[in-house]
Amino acid sequence: xxxxxxxxxxxxxxxxxxxxxxxxxxxxxxxxxxxxxxxxxxxxxxxxxxxxxxxxxxxxxxxxxxxxxxxxxxxxxxxxxxxxxxxxxxxxxxxxxxxxxxxxxxxxxxxxxxxxxxxxxxxxxxxxxxxxxxxxxxxxxxxxx
Amino acid sequence: xxxxxxxxxxxxxxxxxxxxxxxxxxxxxxxxxxxxxxxxxxxxxxxxxxxxxxxxxxxxxxxxxxxxxxxxxxxxxxxxxxxxxxxxxxxxxxxxxxxxxxxxxxxxxxxxxxxxxxxxxxxxxxxxxxxxxxxxxxxxxxxxxxxx
Numbered sequence: 650x651x652x653x654x655x656x657x658x659x660x661x662x663x664x665x666x667x668x669x670x671x672x673x674x675x676x677x678x679x680x681x682x683x684x685x686x687x688x689x690x691x692x693x694x695x696x697x698x699x700x701x702x703x704x705x706x707x708x709x710x711x712x713x714x715x716x717x718x719x720x721x722x723x724x725x726x727x728x729x730x731x732x733x734x735x736x737x738x739x740x741x742x743x744x745x746x747x748x749x750x751x752x753x754x755x756x757x758x759x760x761x762x763x764x765x766x767x768x769x770x771x772x773x774x775x776x777x778x779x780x781x782x783x784x785x786x787x788x789x790x791x792x793x794x
Numbered sequence: 795x796x797x798x799x800x801x802x803x804x805x806x807x808x809x810x811x812x813x814x815x816x817x818x819x820x821x822x823x824x825x826x827x828x829x830x831x832x833x834x835x836x837x838x839x840x841x842x843x844x845x846x847x848x849x850x851x852x853x854x855x856x857x858x859x860x861x862x863x864x865x866x867x868x869x870x871x872x873x874x875x876x877x878x879x880x881x882x883x884x885x886x887x888x889x890x891x892x893x894x895x896x897x898x899x900x901x902x903x904x905x906x907x908x909x910x911x912x913x914x915x916x917x918x919x920x921x922x923x924x925x926x927x928x929x930x931x932x933x934x935x936x937x938x939x940x941x942x
Contacts, residue, residue: 667809670816677823687844688897688927693917713906751906757856758902760909761839761926768843785914786907 689764691783708746709735715752717759728766736774746780753786832871832899834863839902841928848895851925852887854880854916856900860908867894877911884919899927 711731712720719726721734738745747767751760760783770778784792834855853865864883865871874880887894896916900909916924 663813667813667816670813670820673820674816674823677820677827681823681827686847687930688847688925689841689843690845690895690923690925692923693913693921751910753905753907753910755906756902757900757904757906757909758839760906761841761902761928764926765841765843765928783913785910785917787914788917 689761689768691764691781694782708748709738710748710750711763713749713751713755713759713763715754715756717756717762719759719763728762731763731766732770732774735770735778736776739774739776739778743776744780745778746782747778749781749783750789751783831865831867831869832863834871834899836899836901837903838899838927838929840930841926844928844930845925847897847925847927850891851895851897852884852891853897853899854884854912856898856904856908856912858901858903860904862908862912866891877915880912881915881919884916884921888919888921893922895923895925896921897925897927 710722714720717728719728719731721731726734735745735747749760749763749767751757764781764783767778767781770776832853832855834857836855836857850867852867853863853871855863855871861873862876862880863871863873864880866883866887874883884896887896898909898912900912913924
C-alpha cells in the first residue's frame with residue numbers, strides 16, 4: 650500500500666506581513682515627535698578679565714524692559730526702528746559695538762526678538778552688525794562701573 | 795448550443811503591494827526619527843533666523859518658573875538646583891568634549907535673570923557657542939514680533 654505524504658508548501662507565507670508592517674508604522678507614528686532643532690547661534694567671548702573694555706559712550710546700548718519696551722541710547726524705540734537708528738552709526742563705524750541689556754525682570758522672549766532683529770541686519774539694511782554683545786549681570790558689575 | 799461563459803471578474807482588492815508600501819513607510823520613519831534628550835515643555839520664542847543645531851549639542855532647558863534641566867546630549871536631561879550646578883555641568887561637558895555647542899531651550903516668558911545666570915555659567919565654563927532654540931515664526935506673528 651502506498652502512503653500519502655503531507656504536501657509542504659514551497660512558498661513563504663506572507664499574508665501577515667502587511668499586518669506586521671502596519672503595526673510598526675502605527676508605533677513609529679505614535680512615538681515620533683517633531684523636535685525643534687533650529688535656533689539662533691551666538692559665539693561667546695572667552696572669559697578674560699584683562700580684555701580691553703568698551704566705553705559705554707562708544708557703544709549703542711539697547712535696554713529691554715519688562716513688557717518689551719525698548720530703550721536705545723536713552724530713547725524709546727520700537728523693534729522695527731532699531732536697525733534704521735543703527736544704520737548711520739554703522740556706516741561711520743562698521744565695528745560699532747551694540748550692547749543688548751535685558752533688565753532682570755524682562756521676559757527672555759524679547760531679548761531673542763532683539764537679537765533676531767540684529768541678525769537680520771544684512772537683509773534689512775544691507776550691512777552686518779559685527780559686534781553684538783549680551784553682557785551678563787556679573788560682567789556688568791565687574792566691568793561697567 | 796451552449797454559450798461560452800463570460801470572464802469572471804474578481805471582486806477582491808489587490809493587496810499584494812501593500813506590504814511594500816508599508817515597509818517603505820517604516821523605513822521613512824526609522825530614518826527620520828530622532829530621540830530627544832530633553833522633553834521639557836516650554837513655549838519657545840519665535841525667530842526668523844533659524845540655523846540647524848548640531849546633533850551632539852548639550853542641552854540646558856529653563857522653564858517659565860525658572861526650573862533648570864541639563865543634558866550633555868548623550869542622555870536624558872536631569873534637573874539641577876541652580877546656576878552653580880549649571881557651571882559644574884558645563885565645565886564637565888567642555889572638559890570632556892571641547893567645542894561642543896550648548897543649546898539654551900528657555901521659555902519665552904521666563905524672567906531674564908534666570909537665563910542671565912545660565913549664560914554667565916556657560917561663559918565661565920569656557921563654552922564657545924550657544925544656540926538659542928527657537929521655533930518658526932508664523933505669518934501672523936511676523937508683523938510685530940513674538941509676545942511672551
